[in-house]
């Protein structure tokens with residue numbers, strides 16, 4: 256639950272309202288001006304229509320310089336951001352040859368593997384020479400290398416499941432696995448803030464979807480009881496199967512899943528659990544094994560464990576880990592396994608090498624040091640931000656730290672001012688968040704030094720004052736909670 260001050264809610268609604276009305280006026284006059292120009296559609300309807308198109312043209316384009324910033328270096332603790340300019344009021348942006356060296360607070364490079372690594376990089380280069388960049392084939396045709404089998408064994412061992420299957424993209428993992436496992440007559444109960452890949456996977460499955468309040472086990476139980484009592488729509492037959500889908504760390508909230516409570520409820524009602532560990536695997540837990548390790552959950556209690564390699568392991572792709580029977584079934588049935596090109600060999604090698612470092616199989620203790628560093632960095636940064644008076648979402652140990660900004664004008668000013676001071680921050684607003692709940696999302700990495708973090712905190716504090724996003728008094732924190740509008 257996020258508590259937004261009434262005045263902020265009012266000004267935020269007002270800002271969007273103003274932008275909307277102004278945008279509609281501009282569209283109206285544009286239509287009149289374009290009346291005589293021939294756009295020869297020959298009977299076709301315009302392909303880009305509706306509110307999305309309006310939103311992009313009249314709202315997003317105004318601030319698009321804050322998004323999609325091109326980089327010209329690896330996403331390490333510091334990276335090079337290519338400078339851009341616009342000659343048409345931000346409608347189009349042109350790249351210059353100049354770059355700004357910025358502190359990177361935006362990449363999911365949790366363990367610092369995204370840049371050159373003394374153990375991983377030479378192995379990746381060797382695999383590139385040995386196997387080339389692409390297998391040019393799907394897994395069931397000519398696209399399975401010994402490396403892919405090794406990767407699956409390595410992942411299964413790491414996450415603590417009997418078997419695993421890997422895919423070339425994390426997004427595709429969710430969106431193609433859910434339709435294989437669930438279908439008509441089955442029920443998916445999804446956390447209200449699950450990632451878009453889960454939402455689309457669930458929609459594509461044809462299963463009935465019910466949503467429970469974000470990370471609220473009591474509401475999950477209520478939904479489960481109600482649905483089990485009601486059964487399938489119209490026929491009232493019992494559901495063929497029920498699956499509860501949650502994330503380990505919520506990527507826009509930085510919150511840890513209340514996994515022990517959720518597992519207990521799923522067991523009570525005989526529902527399967529599907530856990531997306533995109534942001535938690537490798538990043539939390541004493542040995543990097545994710546939320547199960549951190550929260551003391553036995554991995555055998557989670558039926559389907561999903562994760563991605565594009566965060567902590569500095570590569571790309573996704574995995575599903577589960578029982579041997581489940582993985583075998585997916586290998587015969589999942590279209591992303593049967594018809595999509597397998598993970599690029601160097602990417603697969605990067606994942607294997609990164610896992611070896613994390614578990615100390617490289618013969619060093621760098622993995623343990625990285626894990627200790629990301630925990631210390633995250634907890635240090637979070638507590639400092641809170642003390643400064645920012646409204647920071649999420650839990651301790653989570654490297655994802657959203658700072659609530661709310662107002663659309665403040666989102667862009669915060670992002671631009673930070674960039675001017677060489678701190679690159681990701682800002683997120685509608686439609687990725689609810690309209691009122693725009694935020695800046697900081698991702699902490701083990702590759703950040705204490706000096707980097709202190710420098711970032713100074714800049715963020717200064718700009719926080721300038722833009723006016725310190726919604727709480729600095730120390731003692733969070734006492735002025737009168738007059739708040741509660742939103743989820």
Ligand SMILES: Cc1ncc(COP(=O)(O)O)c(C=O)c1O
Pocket residue numbers: 424425426427429450452502506531533534563564565571572573
């Ligand atoms: C929770 C969650 N699941 C899946 C994905 C998709 O992963 P990928 O970016 O590796 O395709 C993301 C991406 O950020 C995510 O946050």
